Amino acid sequence: DAKTTQPTSMDCAEGRAANLPCNHSTISGNEYVYWYRQIHSQGPQYIIHGLKNNETNEMASLIITEDRKSSTLILPHATLRDTAVYYCIAVREPGSARQLTFGSGTQLTVLP
Amino acid sequence: DTGVSQDPRHKITKRGQNVTFRCDPISEHNRLYWYRQTLGQGPEFLTYFQNEAQLEKSRLLSDRFSAERPKGSFSTLEIQRTEQGDSAMYLCASRPPFRQLNEKLFFGSGTQLSVL
Numbered sequence: 001d002a003k004t005t006q007p008t009s010m011d012c013a014e015g016r017a018a019n020l021p022c023n024h025s026t027i028s029g030n031e032y033v034y035w036y037r038q039i040h041s042q043g044p045q046y047i048i049h050g051l052k053n054n055e056t057n058e059m060a061s062l063i064i065t066e067d068r069k070s071s072t073l074i075l076p077h078a079t080l081r082d083t084a085v086y087y088c089i090a091v092r093e094p095g096s097a098r099q100l101t102f103g104s105g106t107q108l109t110v111l112p
Numbered sequence: 113d114t115g116v117s118q119d120p121r122h123k124i125t126k127r128g129q130n131v132t133f134r135c136d137p138i139s140e141h142n143r144l145y146w147y148r149q150t151l152g153q154g155p156e157f158l159t160y161f162q163n164e165a166q167l168e169k170s171r172l173l174s175d176r177f178s179a180e181r182p183k184g185s186f187s188t189l190e191i192q193r194t195e196q197g198d199s200a201m202y203l204c205a206s207r208p209p210f211r212q213l214n215e216k217l218f219f220g221s222g223t224q225l226s227v228l
Contacts, residue, residue: 043114043203043219044155087154099145099168100217102154 001101002027002090009107012082018075020106022088025069031092033064034100035073037084037108044087044102047073078110114138116220118204124226125194132190133223137206144187145217146179147203148172155203161187194227201225 005023012018024033032051036044048055048062050071055062061074075082087105117136125131137144142163147155158177160168163184173179176194181187191198201224205217 042221043116043205044217045114045219046216049216085154099157099160099170100155101157104152104154 001092002031004088004090004103006086006088006103006106008104009109011109011111012075012078014080014110014112015077018078018082018108018110020073020075020086020088020108021070022073023070024088024090027068027090028092029068031090033062033071034089034091035060035062036087036089036100036102037082038087038105039081039084047086049091078108080110080112082108083110084108114218114220116204116206116218118202118220118223120223121221122224122226124228126228127196128193130190130192131194131225132188133202133204133225135187135189135204135206135220137186137204138208138218139185140208141206141218142184142209143207144181145205145207146187146189147205147219149201149203149222150199158189158202191225194225196227199225199227 002024034049035047038044050062064071085105087102115138119134144161146158149155157170159179161181164181176192179189201222203222205219
C-alpha cells in the first residue's frame with residue numbers, strides 16, 4: 001500500500017471548515033484513500049473513503065486531486081467534538097483481508 | 113458506541129505476569145482484528161481472524177503473544193511474561209462478511225495495559 005504523508009497537527013476555529021491534507025504521491029490506480037479518526041481514549045472511527053471521485057457523507061467530504069497524488073478531508077462546520085487524530089490511509093484491494101496500515105495522523109484541535 | 117466491546121478497559125500488571133484481554137465483536141461480523149497502539153503512534157496490526165481461523169499474524173506478535181477465537185465469536189489476546197515494552201493500548205476491530213468492497217472496520221475502545 002502506498003505511503004501517505006500528513007501534517008503532524010492543525011488548528012481550526014469552531015464553526016469553520018477544517019481542511020486536512022494528505023499526500024499520497026505513489027498511490028497506484030487501484031488504491032483507495034480511506035480516512036479514519038481517533039478521539040482521545042477511543043478506538044479509530046471510519047469517516048469516508050474514495051477512489052477517484054469526490055465523496056460526501058454525513059460526516060465529511062473527500063476531495064481527491066485529478067492526478068490522485070493528494071486528497072483533502074473537509075469537515076464543513078467543525079465542532080469541539082471533532083478534536084481528534086485523523087488518519088489518511090491508502091488501501092489496495094478493499095474487501096480483502098489486508099490489514100489497515102495507520103501512520104501517525106494529524107492531530108486536529110478545534111478551538112472555541 | 114460501535115458495538116465492539118473490550119474488557120478490561122485498563123489493566124495494570126507487574127513485569128513477568130500473564131494478562132488476557134477479551135474482545136466481543138459485533139455479532140454478525142466474522143472478521144476480527146487486533147491492533148496495538150503506543151503513545152503518539154497510530155495503531156499497528158497484530159493479527160486477524162476470519163471466523164475461528166487465525167489467517168494473518170504480524171511480526172510484532174512475538175511468541176509471548178497468543179490470540180484465539182475458539183467459536184468464531186469473541187476473541188482473547190494473551191500476553192505471557194509481560195515486559196515493560198508491552199505497555200500499550202490494545203485495540204480490537206471487526207467487520208462483516210465480504211459483501212462489498214469496503215475496509216470499514218469497527219473498533220472497540222481498547223484495553224490500556226500498563227506493565228510496571
